[in-house]
Amino acid sequence: MIRYIGKRMLAIVPIVFIATLVTFALIHISPVDPAEAYLTAAHIYPTPELLEQKRQEFGLDRPILEQYLDTLGRIARFDFGRSYLTNRPVWEEVKMRLPATAELALCSILFSVLVSVPLGVLAAVYRKGWVDRLTRLISYFGASIPQFWLGYLLIFFFSVRLDLLPVEGRGGWENLVLPTLTLSLVLIALYTRLLRVSMSEQLEEIYVQYARTRGLPERSVVLKHALKVAMMPLITSMGMNMGRLLTGTIIVEQVFSWPGFGRYFVEAIFNRDIPVIQCYVFLAACLFIVCNLIVDLIQMYMDPRILAKGRTES
Amino acid sequence: MFNIQRRAAVLIGAILMLVALSACSGKEQPKAAAGSSAQEQASAKTITISWPRDIGTMNPHTYNPSQLFAQSMLYEPLVSYGKNGKLEPALAESWDISADGKTYTFHLRPNVKFSDGSEFNAAIVKKNFDAVLKHRDTHAWLGVVGVIDQTQAVDEHTFRLTLSEPYYPVLQDLSVVRPFRFLGEAGFPDDGDTAEGVKQAVGTGPWLLSEYKQDEYAIFKRNPNYWGKAPAIDQVTVKIIPDAETRVAAFEKGDLDLIYGEGVISLDAFQELQANDQYTSQLSDPVGTRSLLLNSSNPKLADIRVRTALHQGFNKEAMVEGITSGLEQPADSILSTNYPYTDVQLKPIEYDVAHSQALLDEAGWILPEGKAVREKDGQKLEFELIYDKTDPIQKAMAETIQAEWGGLGVQVNLTGLELTVQIKRLKANDFDLYFWYNYGAPYDPHSFVNVVASPGFGISETLSAIPMKKQLDKQIHEVLSSTDETKRKELYRSILETLQEQSAIVPLSYVKKTAVYQKKITQFEFPANRDENPFSGLKTQTP
Numbered sequence: 001m002i003r004y005i006g007k008r009m010l011a012i013v014p015i016v017f018i019a020t021l022v023t024f025a026l027i028h029i030s031p032v033d034p035a036e037a038y039l040t041a042a043h044i045y046p047t048p049e050l051l052e053q054k055r056q057e058f059g060l061d062r063p064i065l066e067q068y069l070d071t072l073g074r075i076a077r078f079d080f081g082r083s084y085l086t087n088r089p090v091w092e093e094v095k096m097r098l099p100a101t102a103e104l105a106l107c108s109i110l111f112s113v114l115v116s117v118p119l120g121v122l123a124a125v126y127r128k129g130w131v132d133r134l135t136r137l138i139s140y141f142g143a144s145i146p147q148f149w150l151g152y153l154l155i156f157f158f159s160v161r162l163d164l165l166p167v168e169g170r171g172g173w174e175n176l177v178l179p180t181l182t183l184s185l186v187l188i189a190l191y192t193r194l195l196r197v198s199m200s201e202q203l204e205e206i207y208v209q210y211a212r213t214r215g216l217p218e219r220s221v222v223l224k225h226a227l228k229v230a231m232m233p234l235i236t237s238m239g240m241n242m243g244r245l246l247t248g249t250i251i252v253e254q255v256f257s258w259p260g261f262g263r264y265f266v267e268a269i270f271n272r273d274i275p276v277i278q279c280y281v282f283l284a285a286c287l288f289i290v291c292n293l294i295v296d297l298i299q300m301y302m303d304p305r306i307l308a309k310g311r312t313e314s
Numbered sequence: 315m316f317n318i319q320r321r322a323a324v325l326i327g328a329i330l331m332l333v334a335l336s337a338c339s340g341k342e343q344p345k346a347a348a349g350s351s352a353q354e355q356a357s358a359k360t361i362t363i364s365w366p367r368d369i370g371t372m373n374p375h376t377y378n379p380s381q382l383f384a385q386s387m388l389y390e391p392l393v394s395y396g397k398n399g400k401l402e403p404a405l406a407e408s409w410d411i412s413a414d415g416k417t418y419t420f421h422l423r424p425n426v427k428f429s430d431g432s433e434f435n436a437a438i439v440k441k442n443f444d445a446v447l448k449h450r451d452t453h454a455w456l457g458v459v460g461v462i463d464q465t466q467a468v469d470e471h472t473f474r475l476t477l478s479e480p481y482y483p484v485l486q487d488l489s490v491v492r493p494f495r496f497l498g499e500a501g502f503p504d505d506g507d508t509a510e511g512v513k514q515a516v517g518t519g520p521w522l523l524s525e526y527k528q529d530e531y532a533i534f535k536r537n538p539n540y541w542g543k544a545p546a547i548d549q550v551t552v553k554i555i556p557d558a559e560t561r562v563a564a565f566e567k568g569d570l571d572l573i574y575g576e577g578v579i580s581l582d583a584f585q586e587l588q589a590n591d592q593y594t595s596q597l598s599d600p601v602g603t604r605s606l607l608l609n610s611s612n613p614k615l616a617d618i619r620v621r622t623a624l625h626q627g628f629n630k631e632a633m634v635e636g637i638t639s640g641l642e643q644p645a646d647s648i649l650s651t652n653y654p655y656t657d658v659q660l661k662p663i664e665y666d667v668a669h670s671q672a673l674l675d676e677a678g679w680i681l682p683e684g685k686a687v688r689e690k691d692g693q694k695l696e697f698e699l700i701y702d703k704t705d706p707i708q709k710a711m712a713e714t715i716q717a718e719w720g721g722l723g724v725q726v727n728l729t730g731l732e733l734t735v736q737i738k739r740l741k742a743n744d745f746d747l748y749f750w751y752n753y754g755a756p757y758d759p760h761s762f763v764n765v766v767a768s769p770g771f772g773i774s775e776t777l778s779a780i781p782m783k784k785q786l787d788k789q790i791h792e793v794l795s796s797t798d799e800t801k802r803k804e805l806y807r808s809i810l811e812t813l814q815e816q817s818a819i820v821p822l823s824y825v826k827k828t829a830v831y832q833k834k835i836t837q838f839e840f841p842a843n844r845d846e847n848p849f850s851g852l853k854t855q856t857p
Binding site: 031032037040047050085086087096097152155156159160163166167168169170254255256257259263264267270271272 | 367370371378379451454510511527528529530531553554555556557559560563564566567569734735737738
């Protein structure tokens, strides 16, 4: 098991390597000169002499390969340089914004699981019943409503009209409700349908029939036996979504003035704040890998056959 | 199992009820609760506003990401810019200018203290000037930075600036929000170099920053040591709300008392709030002009007949009214008349399609039989118009102009660009038609004429092929160094007349600031300086 985790962690290295290579290449292909971007962001008029001076300072006059290796070396030491805009260490700025994003991401995942698991199970067990029809409706809306619009709608009803919840900002649990709902709807739509399909499949399986023949109560057949296996595709999907949520939910953070990572990144793009962009891509790559790893571990725990299969293959 | 379904049904039912309730009852009781929360706030004489971006570091000597309005709350200038460009004493009670225009002596206001209680005197003024001048490159955009030769603390309350050459807008340049404002001793880092940051935000202004959470909010309280008339309100809370629609929702809910700024809410939202009796809305005097540059360095646009034809060939009034619904005002001259020296009667270039067509014919651009675009020597009369693709007003105006000029037989190709790329092309003189804005008060008219004469900003390039460009540059140099008020007036008149006749810069509309506020605010005034905060002239109901 530990060997497996170790092996997977090692896989981070080449992926991060590729991710940094791609960002590095993109920044160099883009028509914007980092030296000029720096001066513009700092509101300094870019005279040719100043540009030359900054290029030297950033090492832009050195061979590309050397620059790239240097970038890699710094990333390995977790040194992402200073933001062009604020002149503060990028890592510090990012660290400050991560908790807000993580809070929202965890809440959304948790809430959507809490809602979609019962809904999905009920929809599968009572096919064509009213819960099934309801989940279909939710999925239809969840998949088609743009998130920013849903956010505005929720703000309009719950904050402006009913005055139940705050419009924006971060603070107590009240502030979490609307952004969480906004982010969750699309997840609930997805998870409920996923679970319904996989649950229906499992209920047809031989082991379920066998369990029934053994005289186990239906409730325990569904919840203890079938659900455990039926959750698999859901967990895979959750892992992917978690990565996406943790790298910042740009639109929702914007609509609800949530002081997170995504909003910061968007501003960095507009200002061509290259050190921030680099740090973001690096972190995003790491977060996706770690989330996927966690998903695999959970799946292994829930279905030991996967590990066994992996062993026979290796 | 049934049990579970029943429980789920109750839960789902409850959620549905809640949603249904919100949808129905919302309309019947229009914000009774919102009103009460607004009242609560009123009792402490505080107001809450929103701003799209974090206020940034409260350093008086640096730029982005610091926000001008916030810097202006804490830090004050020697001279302040009043209505119609009248210069008023601020931290300097009075000033003398030597006959040759090269020495400025400021008599500082006595008994002024910083918010931490320390003295404001000539020594700290000098220290601030020197900290700014250590980075002349950074501040070179401001004309006065290039001509300051010496700074001197003559005595406790006298400060002297010596210039290397006369430059008349010294006082206007010193009134801008950054960089020449004053940080107290306690704010300076050990090496005195404020470019790297400040230790504490200590200023002489009417406000001090009492609480701050990056990207979320900032709370300003009255400075107890303030020398001038204390503001009528006790506290200003600034909420950072990046999204314009969310800002409107927060205002409608009563969380915000004031929405203020340029382009901070959409046109639709402004009109909706304007029509609502519960709120008051106000438009400022023009703070800047939206113009269209016709780049004369393009051979087709080098002909004044073509430029005039284009200027006359679209219905400006209908376009501005139709697109901005009165939020902007059609502009007849490049600079509005509320700056110093710009109140000159310029002959407007009137809308006249027939004349436009005649001019184009005269210039040799003939519409061939059966074609839609004029031609001359086998070349089509065709231009590229660059606009900022995130600006809905620019886009709509670009489309209108394209359609109207299309009727004249002029083809306009629209290119929507990101702002940074757009500015890059402007500076590189790589454009035909370009939306351009002047700087506004207190920078104009001197900053405007300065870019007319200095290459590298795109304006001088736009004008490069007009016949009297050299003479224009000479006049500009003269006006900036002139010490004679009457001569300066004359020169400005002549410069502005030339620019008006040449039609290389086509004024489109005057941009205005908007303010929408709750009834609890009883008095609101726009600051004369475009970048200043509006809180000094603001009054609220007495609770």
